[in-house]
Amino acid sequence: MEPIVSYQDVTKTYGDLKVLQDIDFNIYPGEKVALIGPSGSGKTTLARLLMTLERPDSGTIKVNGENLWQEKVNGKLVKAKEKHLHEMRKNIGMVFQHFYLFPHMNVLNNVTEAPTTVLGLSKEEAEQQAVEMLEKVGLSDKLDDYPSQLSGGQKQRVAIARALVMKPNIMLFDEPTSALDPELVGEVLDVIKEIASEDDMTMLLITHEMEFAREIADRIAFFNDGVIAEQGEPDELMNHPKTPRLQSFLSRVNS
């Protein structure tokens, strides 16, 4: 099977810090991959490079076999222009740690804005799809509320609906529950679990919720110091960590 996302020799440096070092990583269609590891290990950067929020310093990222950051012009590979990136982004959606809802729009409009503006859907069509999606995340009674009136868990669920309504086939979750009060984490994880139960959705989940990762992931990758130190099946990885780094990480996290 061809990978749906493929990182080849990807490097990213911030100043003196090598955040990602020659990363080779594949994600297969329909796979749910969880990225775990200490802060600053590069997991978020990996997701941001895919979402075109940052450019890799070297290496290639391919989505559906097509080069993300480069395009073919007159037979030569050149730096990708916005038009190409725009085209590639259609397949990818992202949910952020701090939600980033649009404060000047109510919940319904937060979810309909991108479909109408970016996809060109009519207001009615967009609203219909938005309402469906908001029902799915359990917020159909909050359509007229503004983000400032919602709890953290509700905000994140709206953010998830907003990303999903664009119908990406690759969803990135960057620590979706890390900014939430503990009692609100569950409602968001339930929504993510539902999405994971859909076979054709490819998911990249960056999280500190170990049990949850074990539950929904097909594969877990452990990041440390800019490299993938270990990866494998959830139970195998978490019960029998092979590298000392992962062993100490898991013991710290589980204490």
Added chain:
Amino acid sequence: MSTFKIFVSLIKVGLKVTLEVTFFAVILALLLGFVFGLARMSKFKVIRFIAGVYIEVFRGTSLLVQLFWIYFALPILGIRLSALTTGILAIGLNYGAYCSEIVRTAIQNVPTGQTEAGIALNMTKTQRMTKIIIPQAFVMMLPNLGNQLIELLKSTSLVSMITLTDLTYQANILNSATFETTKVYTMLLVIYFIIALPLSKGMKLLEAKVSEGRA
């Protein structure tokens, strides 16, 4: 007439007056700014009211109107001032009103905890003001006062309209005499820009110096 000759002529005749007006108006504005800024926070309603009237009248009416009023209308009430005095007085009064608001908000923005600490240490109001509040407020005021300084410099060009021989007045004279309109007014703009540069640089240095060692 060459550009350089124009430049020199403008400076020779007009610079002194422009700098004079700027200098004395700044002093007046700062003085009034502190006096009325503090007055605006007085516990006496009458003093607050009088300060308020001064501030609103001089902020609310246009500087050029104030200039004309002092120069043309005041004589009718018996007070005839020279153009130079008028310029300094009007600009000083006008900017004093703006400065007093800057002073007042800076003082009010010093955290109340500072005042409370002073009270707990048994300091008198004056001591608290001079040792704790104003030094901290001063740092906060500087950027805004610096902006006012540049605005004040620019506003001195208005004294040309009451026939005071500043840079702008001299430029108008030169223009009538030589018809080198483009050179004259371009040089005029450049000269004002050149004067403003050390002023804002100086203010930035002052700001940096006063905030030495602070977070």
Added chain:
Amino acid sequence: MWNWKYAFSILPKILSALKITIGATFVAFLLALVLGLILSVLVRSKVKIVSLVVRGFSQFIKTTPLLVQLYFIFYVFPKIGISLKPFTAGVLGLGVHYSTYLSEVFRSGIESVPAGQWEVAKALNFSRSQTWMKIILPQVIPPIIPVIGNYLITMFKETPQLSAITLVEILQTAKILGASSFRYLEGFTIVGIIFLLLSYPSSQLIKKLESRLRTEN
């Protein structure tokens, strides 16, 4: 001293010139808004030359007197073929001068929009202009309305400078009347009062707007 009969006789003439003052204020303000917004976007340009030129231009205009800029537009522009009427030249000068101030206001407003908004807009595949129009500007504008309102009032008080390029607004009207009657007291006092009557309530309104915006947050 003060002559009430004379004061009332010149009031109508001064008030009729008020149209010019207010008209010039509003047109210049509109120009300042549009140009200020354009400048604040251009100054963020990734093309270094553009942002440098824009920054330099704004700095130069902001640091030099409006009066001299008015003279420049009115007397120097004709030398390169652009002859403008006093009203047009005045509005252009006033508008461009204050666009440099407004662009600062817009710039700080834009910078206070959280970076996450830009990122999520990109993730949702909004184009650059869609991001500006639908996401960023709607968040920038409401908080800066009081500041911009204050600049409107400031520009209003600067209009008398336009008399230097022969625009007959209210101060110039009072001056002309005073010159022929040798009575300056009433005219200039009336003009001062008109400015005060219009600007003071306006600034109080803006203060109220500001405090309401602050409590809403």
